[in-house]
Amino acid sequence: MTAYAKPLPTLEGLNGQFFAWCKQGELRFQRCEECGTWRHVPREMCAECGSMKWDWQRSSGRGRIFTWTVTAMPLHPAFKDATPYAPVVVEMDEGVRVVSEVVDCKPDDLAIDMPVEVVFDAVTPEVTLPKFRRA
């Protein structure tokens, strides 16, 4: 079995906590305890109210395609054999956006506002990446 060759997150700090939840099969984002604002990517402080109090709240896991690109030429050696592939930006029901991919949709079939829901892909024993499927 060939080793997973694509880039992996480093699992440190707040980013590491995000991926620790993913490893448990849960998509969670930070939510400010004072004003309730959701945020992603992980940050130390609430940009809306300035509070440093937050916790990891579970996302509905549902969202819509906001935009994407279809990469036809390999721009990174690890993705040489993956082209054409489509990194997408999903806007979650909570309002935050995540970069990901849609596992059951060909790049040419993607559409703005297409509803999707999260799935989890344990790409290595240490790392689980959140991905999406049509909803």
Add this chain to the structure above:
Amino acid sequence: MSSAFSLKDRACIVGVGQTEFSRPKGVGKSSLVLQLEAASAALADAGLTHKDVDGIMPFPNLGTAEELAANLGVENLRFATTLQMGGAAPVASLAVAAMAVSSGAADCVLIPAGWNGYSGRRARDTITEQTSSIPGGAIARDFYMPYGLGAPPQWYSLMARRHMHEFGTKPEQLGAVAVAMRKHAQLNPAAVMHGKPMTMADYLASPMVTAPYRLFDCCLETDGAAAIVVMSAERAKDRAKRPVYIMGGASGRPYPADDITNRRDIFETGLTIAAPEAFAMADIRPRDVHFAEIYDCFTFEVVQQLEETGFCPRGEGGAFVEGGRIEVGGALPVNTHGGLLSEAHVLGASHIVEAVRQLRGEAGARQLSRADIGVVTGWGDFGDGSIAILRR
């Protein structure tokens, strides 16, 4: 904006220089050598010597002020700073250099930029090689790279697709930018694409790199350098060439700057914030501008920057670039040298050089008949932006 102190017209560009632009096979001249050559040319252009320099503003990650100063023999380095804005740095440096020379913090500021963008590390490897090299590096490493979203054309194409969805912007409109840049390169012997004309049919037939960006939507990767020298308006009067005045300048960052996907406004860039400030400083409006050298990393970014600068309303940039409006002879010529798309990728510094040549009347076959006021923009990282308004 009202203020007792205005930066308008207090500083000038007194010298510009550039190296040959090339795509060498094998190892090319080093980034340092290229920058020193361009610096020497700019200082000679100004009628100055290396010893006259007392301020240096290097480009991010392409050498330190200390190394440049040691090589140039700058013994009295009083002012040195790097603006961490990627390709937006050279243009952003103009206003900061103007602040330095206006206040007396420096008398002669050198702004060099150059690299082996072809024979060495290429722009597409920015994140791959060193995630600390740009402010959003760690975010890209953990949240973009695992999905293969690692290179500039991929990041910006996310905005382009959304723009096409919201405003109906068409591939042919992006093509109009590519065709105009290539047309201008035919008038510029220094351009890498000089002698290589391109039609709209050629553009549409070019292979897709990362949709909607085709090969000819993407800027060149080249080796080369350019340099700019700034002094106060007072000191500029004694220099070799007629000075070019910095009427206005500003820079800005989108929000949040380090994550291109969670933007409050997906089309807002640093330029959105900087342009009104620069025009207020210059006390003019976009319609007063005769030409624009716009940081054309990709064709769509020209459409976007024309909108965000205020040359046309948001969403109308596609129509604005059609019909020859942005070509030499049109109402607002853009990138009269061919730009990053068809002259060379010199990190935005060559756009400043071209603006100065137009304003001085030195642009040869591509000289505009009306070139009294010009705009130069810079773009970097995930959409940091800068703008300078220059006049003869």
